[in-house]
Amino acid sequence: MENETQIKSHYLAPLKKFFSDVGRLVQFITAFFREVFLPPYEMNELARQSYAIGCRSLPLVGITGFIMGLVLTIQSRPTLVQFGAEAWLPAMVTVSIVREIGPVVTALICSGKVGSGIGAELASMKVTEQIDAMEVSGVNPFKYLVVTRVLSTTLMVPVLVIFSDVIALYGSYVGVNIKGDVNFRLFLSQVIEKLDFSDVMPAFAKTFFFGFAIGIIGCYKGYYSNSGTEGVGRSANSAVVLSSLLIFVIDMIAVQLTSLYYND
Amino acid sequence: MESISNIYIPSEGLQLPGDERVVEIKDLHIAFGSTKVLRGLNLVLHKGENLVVMGKSGSGKSVLIKCMVRLLDADKGSIEMFGKDIEQVDRDELNEMRKKMGFLFQSAALYDSMTVKENLEFPLRNEKNLAEAEINKRITEALENVGLREAANKMPSELSGGMRKRIGLARTLIMKPQIILYDEPTTGLDPVTAREISELIVKVQSKYETSGIIITHDLECARITSNRVVMLKDGKCYAEGTFDELRGSDNKWVHSFFE
Numbered sequence: 241m242e243n244e245t246q247i248k249s250h251y252l253a254p255l256k257k258f259f260s261d262v263g264r265l266v267q268f269i270t271a272f273f274r275e276v277f278l279p280p281y282e283m284n285e286l287a288r289q290s291y292a293i294g295c296r297s298l299p300l301v302g303i304t305g306f307i308m309g310l311v312l313t314i315q316s317r318p319t320l321v322q323f324g325a326e327a328w329l330p331a332m333v334t335v336s337i338v339r340e341i342g343p344v345v346t347a348l349i350c351s352g353k354v355g356s357g358i359g360a361e362l363a364s365m366k367v368t369e370q371i372d373a374m375e376v377s378g379v380n381p382f383k384y385l386v387v388t389r390v391l392s393t394t395l396m397v398p399v400l401v402i403f404s405d406v407i408a409l410y411g412s413y414v415g416v417n418i419k420g421d422v423n424f425r426l427f428l429s430q431v432i433e434k435l436d437f438s439d440v441m442p443a444f445a446k447t448f449f450f451g452f453a454i455g456i457i458g459c460y461k462g463y464y465s466n467s468g469t470e471g472v473g474r475s476a477n478s479a480v481v482l483s484s485l486l487i488f489v490i491d492m493i494a495v496q497l498t499s500l501y502y503n504d
Numbered sequence: 505m506e507s508i509s510n511i512y513i514p515s516e517g518l519q520l521p522g523d524e525r526v527v528e529i530k531d532l533h534i535a536f537g538s539t540k541v542l543r544g545l546n547l548v549l550h551k552g553e554n555l556v557v558m559g560k561s562g563s564g565k566s567v568l569i570k571c572m573v574r575l576l577d578a579d580k581g582s583i584e585m586f587g588k589d590i591e592q593v594d595r596d597e598l599n600e601m602r603k604k605m606g607f608l609f610q611s612a613a614l615y616d617s618m619t620v621k622e623n624l625e626f627p628l629r630n631e632k633n634l635a636e637a638e639i640n641k642r643i644t645e646a647l648e649n650v651g652l653r654e655a656a657n658k659m660p661s662e663l664s665g666g667m668r669k670r671i672g673l674a675r676t677l678i679m680k681p682q683i684i685l686y687d688e689p690t691t692g693l694d695p696v697t698a699r700e701i702s703e704l705i706v707k708v709q710s711k712y713e714t715s716g717i718i719i720t721h722d723l724e725c726a727r728i729t730s731n732r733v734v735m736l737k738d739g740k741c742y743a744e745g746t747f748d749e750l751r752g753s754d755n756k757w758v759h760s761f762f763e
Contacts, residue, residue, distance in 0.1 A: 280630070365616075373613035376573045377627035377679070378599040 268460050272390055275383045282388050289392035293354050297400055304349055305404035309337060309411025317419065326420070330427050331434035333412045338435060339443050342405040344491055347450035350397050351483040355458040358389050359479030362462025363472040371463070386463060390455035397451030398444060438502045446494040450487050457483040524551040526683060526715050527572070532581035533739075534567060541567050543739030544581070549683070554709050554716045556726045556747070558761060559736030565719040566610075568736075569685040572717070573607055574598055585683070603627075606676025606684040606714075610691055612668040614660040620647075620671050621656040627679050646674040649711070650704060666697035673704065677712070684708065686718040690725045702728040723762065735761065 313333050320326050362385060365371050374381040413427045461479040465471045527549035534542045541564040549555050557565050570576040572583055574590055583590045586601060593601065614623050624643045628634055634642075647653045650670035660668060669689060676684055689705065690698035702725040709716060709729075718729050726733060727747050735743040735750065735758060743750060743758045751762040 368611050368616075369609045369613040370615055372570075372575050373607070373609055373615075373675075374626075375575060376602055376605070376607045377675075378602045378630060379626065 264464065265460055268386075268463070269456060271382060272387060272456065275380070275387050276391065278383075280383075282384050285384060285388040286391055289388050290396055293350075293389075293392045294396035294399055297350060297353055297396075298403065300353060301346055301349060301400045301404045302407045304345065305342070305407035306411040306414075308341060308345055308404075309333065309408030309413075310415045311411075312336060312341065312408075313412045313415025314418065317415075329416055330412065330422070330430040333415075334409060334431045334434055335439055337408045337412070338405055339439050340491075340495075342408055343401050343443050343447050343450065344487065346401045346404040347397060347447065347454065347487045348484055350393070350400060350451070351454050351487060352480055354393060355454045355479045355483045356476040358393075358455065358458030359462040359465075360472055360476035362386075362459060363465030363475035366463065366465045367468065367472060382463075386459040389459055390452065393455030393458075394448055394451040397454065398447040401444070401447045401450075438498070442494060442498040442501075446490060449490045449494070453486040453490060454483045457486060525549070526551050526585065527717075528582075528584040529568075529572075530582050530584075532568070532571065532583065533579045534564070534571060534576065535579060541739055542571075542578070542581075545736070545740055547734065547741060549715050549717060551715055552709070552713055553731040554705065554718060554729050556718045556720060556730035556733045557736060558720065558726060558733060559742075561721075563736040564739055565736060566687055569607070569687060569717055569719060572685060573602060573605055603679050604682045606679065606681035608669070608672050608676055608684065608686045608689055610688045612660075612672030614663075614668055614671055614675070616660055618660075619656070620652075620658050620660070620663075623660070623671065624675050624678050627675065642678050646677045647671075649677060649708070650674045664697075666693050666701065669693065669701055670704065673701075673708065677708065680712070682714060684714050684716045686716060686720075688719055688721065690720060690722045695724070698722060698725060699728070701725075705729045 313329060316332060317326065317329060320329055320332070362371070365385070371381045371385070374384060409431060413422075413424060416422050416427060458479040461475040461482070465475040525548050527547070529545060529547040532542050532545040532547075533540070541562075545564070545568065547555075547568075557568065559565050567576060571578050572585070572590065578591060581591075586604060588597070588601065590598065590601060614620075615626065618626065621643060624646055625639060628639055628642070643656070644653065647656060650673055652667060652670050652674070655663065655667065655671065660671070663671065673689075686705065690701050693701065702722075705716065705718065705725075706729055708714060716729075718725070720726055720729075730747050733745060733747050733750050734741050737743075737757065743753070743755065745753070750758055753759055753762075
């Protein structure tokens with residue numbers, strides 16, 4: 241009997257906690273979709289958050305994008321040279337960046353920078369009773385804090401991905417010219433020639449889901465943070481871990497759906 | 505005097521500013537898991553009085569005032585304010601009732617990302633009828649009341665503990681509340697600043713004719729601010745009286761707080 245109780249507490253308790261967390265997250269997402277359409281609309285805060293999330297991430301996303309394009313080009317060249325397909329280098333790198341590497345790497349960077357920031361900020365507001373203070377002053381903290389941040393990440397991550405892709409392609413152009421001599425116009429024409437609608441649109445569409453995942457997980461972890469400074473750190477950390485994981489899951493689903501639709 | 509069962513009642517009668525009841529709490533119960541915090545608490549707040557609530561840590565003092573603004577939902581019982589049971593009202597009505605109440609948090613809970621002025625403006629954001637000039641007038645008046653007019657453009661991180669509490673109080677005053685709930689207003693402050701905050705609470709009470717519930721462990725604060733003191737024990741009101749009555753009490757438990 242005692243053994244049975246031990247087994248229950250050992251195996252069932254974490255399972256119960258997992259399902260309870262999933263249930264609460266679903267409720268949180270439902271609350272977001274309910275509040276997002278109801279007035280009042282916090283446009284000023286939305287603009288402020290979009291600026292903070294979008295503009296302030298530009299340098300980091302730009303630098304990593306440039307390095308991503310440069311390194312991918314340098315690493316791919318020897319293999320393509322071996323097969324006598326060096327001329328395919330710009331096209332191969334372009335398709336890789338636009339379809340997969342650009343969106344995923346940019347989303348992961350945003351998850352680390354923006355997701356952890358949102359998680360830590362809301363958790364610290366929770367710990368210092370700022371969210372309670374909003375609530376008692378008659379302002380809906382969910383609408384003011386959560387809806388604006390989730391909308392901002394959903395709208396800004398796609399913009400950051402486009403920016404990162406463009407910079408990465410410039411990095412690729414630099415990489416091509418380290419051991420070769422291709423002028424920019426030729427490089428650009430090769431890039432545009434090899435890009436299809438089926439490369440660009442599905443890749444662009446999934447970035448909205450990446451942004452939503454980063455925002456909602458960051459907010460969820462911060463909003464339900466446990467009390468204490470330890471809880472702030474844990475919220476920031478788990479926001480990054482969970483949103484990064486979700487980015488890969490969304491990517492996997494998006495790739496499957498795209499290949500089904502286009503019969504790749 | 506309010507007659508509440510199972511409590512120690514001091515011998516002398518109380519001099520209250522008014523008899524009109526602005527808050528009436530009946531048989532309030534709340535538990536967190538298996539821990540019962542409030543177990544049938546009864547309490548009355550009269551118009552214009554400052555009621556100090558004292559008790560051991562974990563006796564449910566802060567839980568009580570959080571139930572009053574519905575930051576926590578009680579398991580059982582009723583809290584009547586402005587003629588309505590706060591446990592029964594819908595979200596819109598609750599927000600309207602909250603506008604008539606101020607809440608000074610223990611940490612002041614100023615919004616870190618906003619200046620002092622923006623902190624004060626924040627509760628007024630849903631007041632569409634207020635003109636810009638009226639908002640500025642209210643902000644200036646609230647800052648003058650707490651003696652910090654020059655702090656309008658400072659960030660909360662630039663303020664001392666006492667200044668943060670004052671700004672927190674100014675933020676509650678901006679909505680011109682009828683009831684103010686103070687959660688340990690002098691905790692973490694030096695004796696001089698703590699006294700200034702206590703005197704400010706009395707000044708606010710007399711100037712705006714507010715009623716207040718003050719949660720505190722600070723005897724000096726209780727002495728300065730209270731018209732009446734209630735002591736909580738085992739989730740219920742155990743004793744009530746004026747500060748001097750309770751201090752002079754021969755009840756061992758009550759007396760131990762004033763030693």
